[in-house]
Amino acid sequence: MTRKPTLAVVGATGAVGAVMLQILSQRADVWGEIRLLASPRSAGRKLAVRGEEVEVVALTEEAFDGVDVAMFDVPDEVAAQWAPIAVARGAVVVDNSAAFRLDPEVPLVVPEVNPHAVRTRPRGIVANPNCTTLTMIVALGALHAEFGLRELVVSSYQAVSGAGRAGVDALRAQLSLVAGTELGTKPGDVRRAVGEDTGPFPEPVVLNVVPWAGSLREDGWSSEEMKVRDESRKILGLPRLPVAVTCVRVPVITTHSLTVHARFQGEVTVDRAREILATAPGVVLCDDPAAGEYPTPADVVGTDPTWVGRLRRALDDPTALELFVCGDNLRKGAALNTAQIAELVAAEWADR
Amino acid sequence: MTRKPTLAVVGATGAVGAVMLQILSQRADVWGEIRLLASPRSAGRKLAVRGEEVEVVALTEEAFDGVDVAMFDVPDEVAAQWAPIAVARGAVVVDNSAAFRLDPEVPLVVPEVNPHAVRTRPRGIVANPNCTTLTMIVALGALHAEFGLRELVVSSYQAVSGAGRAGVDALRAQLSLVAGTELGTKPGDVRRAVGEDTGPFPEPVVLNVVPWAGSLREDGWSSEEMKVRDESRKILGLPRLPVAVTCVRVPVITTHSLTVHARFQGEVTVDRAREILATAPGVVLCDDPAAGEYPTPADVVGTDPTWVGRLRRALDDPTALELFVCGDNLRKGAALNTAQIAELVAAEWADR
Numbered sequence: 001m002t003r004k005p006t007l008a009v010v011g012a013t014g015a016v017g018a019v020m021l022q023i024l025s026q027r028a029d030v031w032g033e034i035r036l037l038a039s040p041r042s043a044g045r046k047l048a049v050r051g052e053e054v055e056v057v058a059l060t061e062e063a064f065d066g067v068d069v070a071m072f073d074v075p076d077e078v079a080a081q082w083a084p085i086a087v088a089r090g091a092v093v094v095d096n097s098a099a100f101r102l103d104p105e106v107p108l109v110v111p112e113v114n115p116h117a118v119r120t121r122p123r124g125i126v127a128n129p130n131c132t133t134l135t136m137i138v139a140l141g142a143l144h145a146e147f148g149l150r151e152l153v154v155s156s157y158q159a160v161s162g163a164g165r166a167g168v169d170a171l172r173a174q175l176s177l178v179a180g181t182e183l184g185t186k187p188g189d190v191r192r193a194v195g196e197d198t199g200p201f202p203e204p205v206v207l208n209v210v211p212w213a214g215s216l217r218e219d220g221w222s223s224e225e226m227k228v229r230d231e232s233r234k235i236l237g238l239p240r241l242p243v244a245v246t247c248v249r250v251p252v253i254t255t256h257s258l259t260v261h262a263r264f265q266g267e268v269t270v271d272r273a274r275e276i277l278a279t280a281p282g283v284v285l286c287d288d289p290a291a292g293e294y295p296t297p298a299d300v301v302g303t304d305p306t307w308v309g310r311l312r313r314a315l316d317d318p319t320a321l322e323l324f325v326c327g328d329n330l331r332k333g334a335a336l337n338t339a340q341i342a343e344l345v346a347a348e349w350a351d352r
Numbered sequence: 353m354t355r356k357p358t359l360a361v362v363g364a365t366g367a368v369g370a371v372m373l374q375i376l377s378q379r380a381d382v383w384g385e386i387r388l389l390a391s392p393r394s395a396g397r398k399l400a401v402r403g404e405e406v407e408v409v410a411l412t413e414e415a416f417d418g419v420d421v422a423m424f425d426v427p428d429e430v431a432a433q434w435a436p437i438a439v440a441r442g443a444v445v446v447d448n449s450a451a452f453r454l455d456p457e458v459p460l461v462v463p464e465v466n467p468h469a470v471r472t473r474p475r476g477i478v479a480n481p482n483c484t485t486l487t488m489i490v491a492l493g494a495l496h497a498e499f500g501l502r503e504l505v506v507s508s509y510q511a512v513s514g515a516g517r518a519g520v521d522a523l524r525a526q527l528s529l530v531a532g533t534e535l536g537t538k539p540g541d542v543r544r545a546v547g548e549d550t551g552p553f554p555e556p557v558v559l560n561v562v563p564w565a566g567s568l569r570e571d572g573w574s575s576e577e578m579k580v581r582d583e584s585r586k587i588l589g590l591p592r593l594p595v596a597v598t599c600v601r602v603p604v605i606t607t608h609s610l611t612v613h614a615r616f617q618g619e620v621t622v623d624r625a626r627e628i629l630a631t632a633p634g635v636v637l638c639d640d641p642a643a644g645e646y647p648t649p650a651d652v653v654g655t656d657p658t659w660v661g662r663l664r665r666a667l668d669d670p671t672a673l674e675l676f677v678c679g680d681n682l683r684k685g686a687a688l689n690t691a692q693i694a695e696l697v698a699a700e701w702a703d704r
Contacts, residue, residue, distance in 0.1 A: 155507035155611040157561045157600065179531030184605030187654040208650040209509045209602055209609050211662050211676040216641050219622070220664045229667065242668035246611040246676060248509065250561055251603050253536030257561050259507040259598040261613075270571070289568050298560040302539040310563050312572045315581065316594030324563040324598060 004032035005068035005349045007342065008091065010082065012036035012047060012056055015165045016073040016096065020335040021049040027339060030346045037063050037070075064089035068349065069342050072096060073334070087124035094341045096128040096334055098223075101231055103127070108234045110134065111340040112282040113141035118344045126341050129235060130227040131333030132156055132213075132247065135256040136325045137235055138306045138332070142280035143273060143321070144236055148265035150319070151242045154228060157250045157257040158213055159297065162329050163200040170199025171251055174206035183207065205251050213247040222247055255297035256329045263320040270313050273321055277308050282332070287311050295326040304331055356384035357420035357701045359694065360443065362434065364388035364399060364408055367517045368425040368448065372687040373401045379691060382698045389415050389422075416441035420701065421694050424448060425686070439476035446693045448480040448686055450575075453583055455479070460586045462486065463692040464634045465493035470696045478693050481587060482579040483685030484508055484565075484599065487608040488677045489587055490658045490684070494632035495625060495673070496588055500617035502671070506580060508599045509609040510565055511649065514681050515552040515601075522551025523603055526558035535559065557603050565599040574599055607649035608681045615672040622665050625673055629660050634684070639663050647678040656683055 009024075011017045017038075024034060025048070034049055036056045043058035057063050059082065064070060070091040072079045079097035086093050100106040100123070107117035108127045118126055129137065135156075140149065160167035174194050183189050184207040194204040203210045214223030229243035250257075277285045286295045287309040294309035307326045314320035327333055361376075363369045369390075376386060377400070386401055388408045395410035409415050411434065416422060422443040424431045431449035438445050452458040452475070459469035460479045470478055481489065487508075492501065512519035526546050535541050536559040546556040555562045566575030581595035602609075629637045638647045639661040646661035659678045666672035679685055 153505040153613045157509070157602070175527065175531040179527040184650075185653060188651060189653075190650040202644045203648050204650055207604055208648050209604060210648055211609070211611075211646050212641065212644075219667075220639070220641055220662065221667070222641070240668075242666070244505075244613050244666045244668070244672065244674055246662060246674055248609075248611065248676070250509070252559055252561060257563070257600075259563075259600065261505045261596050287572070289564065289572055289574070292554045292564075294563050296555050296560050296562055298536075298542040298556055299540060301537060301541075310572065310598060314594070314596045315571075315573070316592075316596070320596065322596055322598055324600070 002350055004030065005346050006033040006035065006066055007031045008035045008037055008064060008067040008070040010037045010059060010070055011073035013038045013042045013045065014073055015161060016330055016334045019330040020071065020073060020339065021047055023331065023335050023339050025050050030343055035063070035067060061085055061089065064091050067091040069094065069345050071338050071342050073338070083125055092121070092345050093125045094128060094338050094345065095125055096338050098130065098227065100125050101127040101129065102234065108231060109341050110137050110141065110235055110337060111344055112138045113235055114237070115344055118341060126345065128338045128341060129231045131162055131329040132158060132224060132256055132258070133228050133231040133235070134333045134337055135306065135327040135329065136258050136260055137232060138282045139277060139280065139308050139323065139325055140260070140262060141236065142276050142283060143262065146272070146276050147268050149236065149238060149241060149262060150265050151263040152232065152244070153261040154243070154245045155259045156247045157252070158247060159252040159254050159256055159329055160205060160249065161254040162213070162256065166200045168253055170201060171205055171253065174204055178206050201249060205249055208251065210249040211246065213249055252297045254328060254330055255301045255326055256333060257297055257324065257326045260323045260325060261314070261320060262323065263317065267318045268313060268321055270311060273311060277311070282306055283308060294324060297326055300326040301328055303328060304336055306332060354702055356382065357698050358385040358387065358418055359383045360387045360389055360416060360419040360422040362389045362411060362422055363425035365390045365394045365397065366425055367513060368682055368686045371682040372423065372425060372691065373399055375683065375687050375691050377402050382695055387415070387419060413437055413441065416443050419443040421446065421697050423690050423694050425690070435477055444473070444697050445477045446480060446690050446697065447477055448690050450482065450579065452477050453479040453481065454586065460583060461693050462489050462493065462587055462689060463696055464490045465587055466589070467696055470693060478697065480690045480693060481583045483514055483681040484510060484576060484608055484610070485580050485583040485587070486685045486689055487658065487679040487681065488610050488612055489584060490634045491629060491632065491660050491675065491677055492612070492614060493588065494628050494635060495614065498624070498628050499620050501588060501590060501593060501614060502617050503594045503615040504584065504596070505613040506595070506597045507611045509602045509604070510599060511604040511606045511608055511681055512557060512601065513606040514565070514608065518552045520605055522553060523557055523605065526556055530558050553601060557601055560603065562601040563598065565601055604649045605653070606680060606682055607653040607678055608685060609649055609676065609678045612675045612677060613666070613672060614675065615669065619670045620665060620673055622663060625663060629663070634658055635660060646676060649678055652678040653680055655680060656688055658684060
């Protein structure tokens with residue numbers, strides 16, 4: 001009998017951490033000890049995982065002793081500092097921050113798309129992609145394998161939980177301010193009702209859409225838009241793929257949606273694309289508009305797959321497909337993909 | 353002194369009609385009599401226009417006697433039946449339904465883009481475009497005049513008032529059901545809370561986005577998506593322009609937003625595009641992300657112009673621009689553009 005590896009969950013008390021503990025409790029159990037790490041102020045709290053109460057331990061160097069795999073769900077700067085420490089203590093790190101995603105010595109892995117990449121990790125770190133990229137990349141990876149991707153134009157409809165618990169709290173507070181009112185029909189009336197405190201968003205998000213996510217990069221691009229472009233290129237192994245993205249926040253609690261205009265190397269057919277998506281692991285094809293079937297966040301939230309609907313061939317370009325995709329940004333978009341990567345690493349123990 | 357033309361407003365009691373009466377009260381007054389027409393059950397109601405109470409008259413053939421210009425804000429089938437009757441009685445019809453928009457003998461007019469087209473109207477009818485097309489077409493018309501448009505990829509974030517008063521009522525009712533709850537985090541919880549009655553939408557629209565607007569056309573396209581493509585081509589005089597559109601409903605009361613990926617005939621610069629948009633009639637450039645400036649529906653609602661923000665050149669294609677545009681779907685998207693067309697027609701009286 002092989003030894004089961006020890007797992008550390010760093011950031012166990014955060015929004016993604018909470019979903020991670022659910023996922024670890026639901027999936028086939030490949031882990032020996034599961035150790036929960038968080039900032040010192042959360043130490044001593046008890047959280048349920050695999051049906052047991054586990055006490056949260058403060059994040060220290062020693063906390064990584066004996067850890068085989070450490071999953072990080074913490075801010076970029078915390079990951080940048082602590083991931084190398086965990087590696088030095090002997091752990092393989094699976095990091096869900098942006099700190100290492102574009103490091104050429106760190107693989108960026110989506111198990112349905114590029115599982116092989118997980119084994120080449122010179123820094124001992126494997127990165128988990130951004131939630132917006134993960135919303136579409138499993139479906140696109142399957143289509144790319146058949147048709148050869150040539151260009152992407154993407155628009156997002158991003159849920160507030162992508163900005164963490166503060167994002168959810170902000171939308172819930174704003175919902176209470178507008179329910180039962182006539183707000184939303186006069187210039188600035190929603191803004192005045194919401195007041196100065198718009199939470200982590202630059203504008204009110206209730207009865208509104210906000211064309212901004214992340215921080216400002218060069219030439220007017222947002223960091224979120226650059227992530228979708230750069231990470232998609234790296235995961236698909238297409239370093240020069242043209243990718244145009246506009247990221248927009250919408251008043252949805254959890255589950256990102258994206259419209260995708262995907263151009264391929266040659267002519268495509270909807271029939272073949274449907275076959276590919278209907279059989280691709282991790283994808284559910286939900287596409288029968290005559291029967292009112294297409295994915296929406298309200299139905300997709302809490303589920304694992306990438307849901308694909310509204311599949312059409314571009315009317316004026318036989319090489320392009322249109323898709324509407326939804327994915328739970330806290331599950332496949334964060335915790336689930338991280339857990340899947342960690343399981344790929346854990347499988348190396350079984351192979352030994 | 354020339355005679356001021358007589359105007360009829362057909363559908364004066366509807367959602368667009370109400371905005372039309374406001375607009376007629378706000379704009380320079382070019383009209384003699386303004387006659388309000390609606391279905392017989394609304395006859396006798398009094399509505400305010402130009403500071404006076406005007407009694408609504410039932411829609412009959414005789415009601416058009418003496419009318420010079422008749423604006424129609426009614427369902428397609430009502431317009432199809434009654435517009436020719438109004439023309440036969442001597443009126444020029446400006447129709448906001450889809451009944452005549454693609455008729456080659458009916459011009460489809462946006463006064464900032466193709467005002468000249470209004471004069472060639474063999475059927476005596478001028479059509480007003482769909483609200484989604486109107487959200488972007490003024491800005492795109494200005495850019496096209498300089499750069500020459502070659503392709504459009506568009507995604508919409510459409511307000512519920514695009515589906516009329518029933519759409520607004522549905523969202524308001526749904527807001528009251530979710531405010532103060534933890535809904536939006538479990539599969540189907542929003543759907544269960546909203547129940548079977550989702551108003552004019554196929555799914556709950558609160559805490560959700562719904563990738564559908566209109567009725568089903570061939571190959572999975574929605575009527576709304578086909579309108580954006582076909583109407584944009586006609587207005588811009590580019591009958592073969594490739595246009596890929598995905599229309600999505602969002603929980604916003606009024607003001608449609610669109611992301612636009614616009615490819616032009618040659619290389620473009622953001623600096624020149626900014627100059628064009630900053631001086632284009634009917635366009636406000638609101639684009640300084642460093643200062644948190646970009647248009648959102650909450651700020652744009654109730655205003656007349658097309659608001660443009662997030663202007664960027666595609667990172668991987670020097671011939672393409674990205675834009676985020678917002679426009680009030682009841683004003684420029686419907687009543688305002690109809691009023692502007694009617695004023696172009698009225699100007700012919702002054703020229704006589």
